[in-house]
Structures are given as structure tokens and as C-alpha cells.
Amino acid sequence: MSERPRADFIIDVLTREFGEPMAQDPAAFRRKFRKMAASPFAFYRGSASLFYADLTSAFRDDSFLDEQTSRVWIHGDLHAENFGTYMNSSGVLVFNVNDFDEAYVGPFSWDLKRFAASVALIGYQKALSDDNITALVTGFAKSYLTELRAIAAGGDDAIGSITLDNADGVLLRVLQEARLNTRVDLLATQTTIDDFERRFSMGEGVYEVDEVTAALVQGAFADYLGTLPAASRPVANHIKDIKLRKGVGIGSAGLPSYNLLLEGHTQALENDVIIYMKQAQVPAVARWIDDERVRSYFKHQGHRTAESQRALQAHADSWLGFTTLNGVGQLVAEVSPYAADLDWSDVNEPEELTGVITDLGRAVARMHSVADDESSHDLVDFSTEEAIVAAVDKDENGFVQHLVEFAHRYGDQAREDHQEFVDLFRNGRLPGI
Numbered sequence: 001m002s003e004r005p006r007a008d009f010i011i012d013v014l015t016r017e018f019g020e021p022m023a024q025d026p027a028a029f030r031r032k033f034r035k036m037a038a039s040p041f042a043f044y045r046g047s048a049s050l051f052y053a054d055l056t057s058a059f060r061d062d063s064f065l066d067e068q069t070s071r072v073w074i075h076g077d078l079h080a081e082n083f084g085t086y087m088n089s090s091g092v093l094v095f096n097v098n099d100f101d102e103a104y105v106g107p108f109s110w111d112l113k114r115f116a117a118s119v120a121l122i123g124y125q126k127a128l129s130d131d132n133i134t135a136l137v138t139g140f141a142k143s144y145l146t147e148l149r150a151i152a153a154g155g156d157d158a159i160g161s162i163t164l165d166n167a168d169g170v171l172l173r174v175l176q177e178a179r180l181n182t183r184v185d186l187l188a189t190q191t192t193i194d195d196f197e198r199r200f201s202m203g204e205g206v207y208e209v210d211e212v213t214a215a216l217v218q219g220a221f222a223d224y225l226g227t228l229p230a231a232s233r234p235v236a237n238h239i240k241d242i243k244l245r246k247g248v249g250i251g252s253a254g255l256p257s258y259n260l261l262l263e264g265h266t267q268a269l270e271n272d273v274i275i276y277m278k279q280a281q282v283p284a285v286a287r288w289i290d291d292e293r294v295r296s297y298f299k300h301q302g303h304r305t306a307e308s309q310r311a312l313q314a315h316a317d318s319w320l321g322f323t324t325l326n327g328v329g330q331l332v333a334e335v336s337p338y339a340a341d342l343d344w345s346d347v348n349e350p351e352e353l354t355g356v357i358t359d360l361g362r363a364v365a366r367m368h369s370v371a372d373d374e375s376s377h378d379l380v381d382f383s384t385e386e387a388i389v390a391a392v393d394k395d396e397n398g399f400v401q402h403l404v405e406f407a408h409r410y411g412d413q414a415r416e417d418h419q420e421f422v423d424l425f426r427n428g429r430l431p432g433i
Contacts, residue, residue, distance in 0.1 A: 007420050007429070010050060015431055017049035017284060021255075022432045028246065030433055033425050040418040041081075041121045048077050048102060048114075048284040050417065051410075055110060056288045059410065064399055065107050068387040071294075073311050073371035073380050075364075076102030076285045078111040079118035083360060084341040085178040088161075088315035089232050093179055093338060095162040095171050096313065097367050101331075102283040103308030105294045105379060108368060108388050109403075110285065113410070115364065116140065116403045119357060120411030122344060130408065132350045136357050137407045141400045143361030145392060151369045152385040161314065162363060169355045170347055178340035184270050186337035191241075191261065191272070198269050200243040200261055207244040209258070214242050216325060217258050220277060224323035224332045227306070232318040236273050238263040245276075255279050258325075259335065274335040275319055279328055280305045297379050300329030311371035311379075 015022075022029045036046040044051070062070075075082070075097055084098045116137045123133040160166070164175050192201045200206065209217065218239060225237060241261040257278035264271025280301035298304035302322035310316045319334035347356055365385075371377055372384040392399045424430055 006417070007424055009053075010417060010420055011424060011430065013050045013053045014047070017287070019432070026432055033421075033430070033433060037418075037422045037425060039125065040415045041118070041125060043418040043421055044118060044121055044414045045079055045081065047417070047421075049287070051114060051117075052110070052285050052288045054410070054413070055113070059406070059413075061402070061406075062107075063402055064109055064391045064394075066387075066391060068382055068384075069109070069391045070107045071105055071291075071380060072108040072368055072384045072388070073308065073377075074104060074106050074108060074111045074285070075100065075312065075367065076104050076106075076111070076283050078115045078364065080115065080122055080344065080360075081118075081341065083363070084339060085175055086317065086336060087338040088313075089318040090315050092161070092163055092315070093175055094315075095167060095175055095342075096363050098339070098341075100309040100312060101280070101305055102285060103305065103312060104283050104285050104289065105291070106285055106289045108384070111364065111368070112141070112144065112403055113406050115360075116407035117410040117414065120407040121414055123353075124411060124415070126348055126353075128350060128353075133407065133411075134404050135350070136353055137404045138400055139354050139358045140361040141403045143358040144365045145389070145396065145399075147362040147365035148369060148385045149389055151365065152383070152389050160366065162359060167359075170342070170352060171356065171359055174340055174342055178338050181337045181340070183273075183337045186274070186335070187270070187272055190259070190274060190335075193269065197240070198261065198272050199241045200259060202243075205246055206259075207246070209242045209244050213244075217242050217260070217277065220323040220325040220330060221260060221332075224277070224321045224330075227321035227323065227332075228318070234273070234318055235265050236262040240272070255281070273319075275332060276335055277323065277325065277330045277332045279325075280322075280331045294379065300324060302329030302331045304329075305331045306333075307377065311377045312367050314366075314370050 018029060032046060036043045077099070078097070082097060082099045083095070085093060085095050086098060088094050119136050119140065120133050123136060162171055164179070167175055187198065190201060191198050221239065239260055240263055243259050245257045245259055255278060257276050260275050260277065262273045262275060264273050282301060298307065302324065306320055306322040309320055317333050317336070319332070321332045323330050323332060347353055368388065369385040372380050372382060425433070
């Protein structure tokens with residue numbers, strides 16, 4: 001790779017990752033790529049495949065990895081914007097990692113490196129010095145390790161969540177604002193009431209569903225209900241309306257997703273529930289991990305996504321499940337009124353950033369420690385926190401420095417790649433776009 005032009009490498013990786021869906025819906029990918037062109041961070045968000053291609057080639061470094069620490073359930077796309085609020089199955093509002101579409105089983109350090117590089121990119125975008133960025137990544141790494149050691153010493157009882165009871169600063173504000181949201185407000189933005197009944201509103205990106213498709217979605221929904229844990233299975237199962245939505249975000253370009261409007265636990269219209277059934281994709285990280293035991297564990301990509309979220313997220317959404325539609329795996333979950341993302345534009349000064357990023361380090365430690373031998377999932381059958389702590393404790397300072405150096409190096413690389421990508425895109429060198 002060292003002698004190949006970087007632009008050719010970028011073209012090859014993006015074509016391998018997106019070639020088939022690009023051919024099916026080039027307009028959706030033009031929109032996706034224009035969003036990626038907006039900034040180095042937006043490019044980084046949308047190019048996880050390039051990140052993992054680099055981790056297994058030019059940026060390969062297996063330090064602190066052994067047989068166990070290479071087999072941890074990981075988020076797979078752990079950048080700074082994949083954190084936010086959700087209402088867990090116990091009715092508690094939590095700030096934590098979200099969006100598990102890319103989750104898989106692989107090296108624990110890949111999650112940390114992806115996050116650390118995203119911190120470097122955000123720091124540069126906010127005109128922070130290299131010393132400031134070093135301090136932020138160092139704080140993240142140390143808070144991660146401190147939390148992981150506490151969990152290793154205290155077991156499952158030491159695993160907590162960031163909630164209204166213990167959050168402060170920026171994260172408390174995000175949770176408080178999410179608490180103000182209501183189901184009625186969410187329903188008002190996506191539905192209308194016609195002849196005393198609620199239906200989805202039509203608008204940009206929303207499409208009618210014909211009778212044949214509606215019947216297939218209803219059948220898939222019936223199968224989905226059987227994948228929900230019996231103890232927390234929601235009672236709403238009457239479908240009032242179905243609409244097709246096309247993914248327009250950086251990560252979901254062109255993917256079909258069906259929104260289902262369900263009658264809630266009473267006939268009161270304010271209790272109606274919206275769930276989505278979306279096509280799940282092969283995670284970018286999976287293309288770079290050759291492990292048949294992991295690959296064969298999942299029935300399909302919808303199953304992988306739901307099982308990964310249940311594994312990594314304590315008390316996951318009670319609506320979380322999976323099904324198949326036309327033979328393709330689907331993820332199903334609620335469109336939650338209580339979801340709110342951390343807005344990084346509101347966090348700018350090093351002191352404020354330090355508080356947030358150290359909190360996120362603790363959240364990542366909790367995520368990595370949930371899915372192991374003490375969980376209901378048997379894919380990872382050892383204590384992840386004990387394995388990671390044992391590997392890192394041999395040289396903690398070296399591990400922290402390892403992450404800091406990677407963050408700076410890959411932040412530089414991502415900024416260069418962003419410019420290469422913009423030139424490739426604007427000059428028509430990305431095939432099929």
C-alpha cells in the first residue's frame with residue numbers, strides 16, 4: 001500500500017464497501033457523499049470502512065491485544081457523535097453510547113482508537129492545540145481504565161449508568177432537555193389525526209406502501225414480536241398505519257425503513273407508539289475480522305444488530321428486536337421521544353470538553369464490561385474487564401501514549417483523506433456516482 005496513491009486506496013475501499021448499494025441508489029449516495037464532504041469529521045463518520053482498512057494495514061498495531069482482548073463485543077463505530085440519551089426498559093433516562101448498527105466482536109482497542117481519533121478531529125475543528133488534544137485523549141483513556149478496574153474489582157454491582165441522579169455539567173443538561181420531550185410532541189411531528197384516527201403524515205422521504213408490501217411488513221412484524229423478551233414485551237401490537245422511509249443520513253443512505261404506527265396500551269391517541277423496521281447491513285468492521293465463530297453466531301444482520309445492542313446496553317429498549325423481510329434481516333426498535341444527542345457545538349472550551357470526554361470514557365468502560373461471561377450472551381465467555389485490565393496493566397502509561405499518538409496520527413490522516421475524497425468526488429472519480 002505504501003507505494004500506491006492514497007486516492008486509489010480510498011476509491012478501492014469505498015467501492016468495496018458501498019459498490020452494490022451505490023449501484024442501486026446512486027442519488028442517495030450522492031447525498032451521503034456531499035454530507036461527508038462537508039468536513040473532515042463528517043468524512044470520518046461516513047468512512048468507517050477506510051478506518052478499519054487502515055487498522056489492518058498501514059496503521060496495524062497489535063499492542064495490548066491477545067486472544068481474549070481481540071474478542072470483546074465492541075461498538076464498531078465509536079466516534080464522539082454516537083452518544084446520546086435513551087429511556088431504558090426500567091423507565092430510567094440514561095446517557096450512553098447509542099447507534100449499534102456497526103457492533104461486532106473484535107479488538108477492544110479498535111473502539112478506543114476510533115473514539116480517540118474523533119476527539120483529535122473535533123479538537124482540531126475547535127482550534128484546540130495539540131497539547132489540548134493530548135490532554136483530552138489522555139483523560140478519556142485514564143477514565144476508561146479507572147472505571148474498568150473498579151468494575152473488575154466490584155463485579156456487576158459496580159456497573160452503573162449516567163443518569164439524572166449522577167450526571168453533572170453538559171451531560172446533565174442533555175438529560176434534562178431529553179426529559180422535557182413527550183410522546184405527544186413526537187407524534188405531532190410525524191402524524192396527523194383524520195376522522196378521529198391517527199395516521200402518518202406524508203412529507204419528504206415518506207412514501208405510501210401498497211397492499212402486498214403492507215402484508216409482508218405485517219407478517220414480518222408478527223415474527224418480530226416473538227423475538228422480544230417475554231418479561232418486558234410491550235403490549236401494543238395493533239398496526240394502525242405503515243409508511244416507507246428512505247434513509248438519508250450519512251450511515252443509512254438509500255436503505256429502506258418502514259415506520260409502523262401502533263395503538264398504545266390504551267385507546268387514547270396520545271399513547272400511540274411509532275416503531276421502525278429497517279434493513280440491517282454488514283458492519284464495516286466485520287469485513288476485516290476473520291472469525292467463523294462470530295460470523296456463524298448470527299442468523300442475519302438484523303439479529304446481529306439487536307443482539308449486539310442487548311449485549312452492550314444494559315436494560316436496552318423493550319421494543320428492540322429483529323425479523324426478516326423478503327429474506328433480508330431487519331432491526332426493529334421504537335422511534336423514541338426521549339432520544340437526544342450530545343450537541344458538540346455547545347461544548348467548546350478545554351475545561352468543559354475535559355469533563356464530557358472523561359464521562360464518556362467511563363461510559364465506554366461500562367459498555368465493554370456488560371457483554372461478557374456474566375451476561376445472557378455466550379459469544380464472549382470470559383470477563384472482558386479482567387482481560388483488558390490484565391493486558392493494559394503491564395504498561396498503562398505505554399497504553400495511554402499509544403492512544404494519544406494514534407489519535408494525532410489518524411486525525412492528520414483523516415484530514416488529508418477528506419481533501420482527497422472531496423477532489424475524487426467533485427471530479428467524478430468515484431465509480432457510479
